[in-house]
Amino acid sequence: MVNLVIVSHSAQLGAGVGELARQMLMGEGCKLAIAAGIDDPENPIGTDPIKVMEAIESVADADHVLVMMDIGSALLSAETALELLEPAIAAKVRLCAAPLVEGTLAATVSAAAGADIDRVIRDAMNALDAKYEQLGLPSSSPTTTAPSALAADAEAHSIAVVVKNPNGIHVRPASRLVSTLSGFRAEMLLEKNGKCVVPDSLNQIALLQVRCNDTLRLIAKGEQADDALAAFKQLAAENFGESVEQPHTGDNTNSDPVQVTGVAFCYMPVAADVSPTPATNVQHEQQRLQAAIHNTLEDLSGLTALAEEKYSADIAAIFSGHHTLLDDAELYDMACELMREKQCCAEYAWHTVLSDLSQQYLQLDDPYLQARYIDIDDLLYRTLRHLAGIPAQIPTFIHPTILVADVIYPSTVLQLDPLTIKGICLRAGSEASHSAIIAREMGIGWVCQQGEALDTIKMGDTLTLDCVAHRVVHAG
Secondary structure, three states: OEEEEEEEOOHHHHHHHHHHHHHHHOOOOOOEEEEEOOOOOOOOOOOOHHHHHHHHHHOOOOOEEEEEEOOOHHHHHHHHHHHHOOHHHHOOEEEEOOOHHHHHHHHHHHHHOOOOHHHHHHHHHOOOHHHHHHOOOOOOOOOOOOOOHHHHOOOOEEEEEEOOOOOOOOHHHHHHHHHHHOOOOOEEEEEEOOEEEOOOOHHHHHHHOOOOOOEEEEEEEOOOHHHHHHHHHHHHHOHHHOOOOOOOOOOOEOOEOOEEEEEEEEOOOOOOOOOOOEOOOHHHHHHHHHHHHHHHHHHHHHHHHHHHHHOOHHHHHHHHHHHHHHOOHHHHHHHHHHHHHHOEOHHHHHHHHHHHHHHHHHOOOOHHHHOOHHHHHHHHHHHHHHHHOOOOOOOOOOOOEEEEEOOOOHHHHHOOOOOOEEEEEEOOOOOOOHHHHHHHHHOOEEEOOOHHHHOOOOOOOEEEEEOOOOEEEEOO
């Protein structure tokens, strides 16, 4: 097994690369650790050999640890860290010269598929080949061509599928494809328009440049060839692990209401105090936070099961994703470090760390990714509630109701009763948020970004949500 360490001058860049890489893992495979930035609020850009050493130690329970770096002092810090490590651990470590972002993604998929250290390094080093080919540039590394003899082998079997993913086989579905096929004892090739690659690395699949509506064929021969072909067919039927949104037709269905009416309920969740209270015992505060995170992870496991039982695997995946995001030692370590530096309570440290992460999402240009800020806020709210001992408060009703709020968390929406909650009307929010996606799955009307239109609404007013025109009609 190969684990990875990401070393970057920027904490934000390191966290971003780590998040992309973790999406490739789907909860399995290699471990990742991040050593990025330095602990100086005035000058946070830099690398710290001690951080690199500790990151390597945290994932040293593998045959090898591969260190991915950006430029300059990142390499020097990694080399210094090797000198500081115990010899037995240092002997496991390899430093990789591949580009940080592309190389880390390729290495993660390769390592998760069970490749040895040399193969993982080779995949990382070839990570730019797909870009070079796409741009018509000569490759920066020697090109390897997949053997095509298998395609003409009379004993080989094959199956062809039409790819329906809107963005084709990009990084995440390619990762799913690699991990699915890696477990079969068979010789395999992927073929598109006569071009063949071995489906054992992210880079090779990217070189095929599979787009929406392209025909992709798997050719297989060997002991488990038929099993591999069946798995490939099933994976394609599941759109390689992605949800493919169907175009909106304008029809009035249970999952897409056109207009809903109900009595207004102005909802605001109870917030925990996050003032910078001095900590008399930092270790105790760290233990409190650890317990709150553990309780929140248990909540998320329950929400995942609830979503799977009542709605769909896609909705369940939202909360299993939240579980993966929260179960990240890096977030906890950042909060602990803040507690030590500021001698502050767990609530303030955790709020600082997760609010910063939420703001990073809000500053993204992509509306879909930007809307993920509410997921971070949801995790923050739920963890703070456990820290403060505030019980969960999900409103219940007996009459048709329109929930009116500034924003609403995905976990809150999931626990609403769609028989009485007919619509959700928000001052802010996003059509692309997970809260909106869950509401539509439940058949609850959704209208957001209403701003000042909500100022005159009072508890008990009759409201109609026009979900097509995206507006609220206030009947008083």
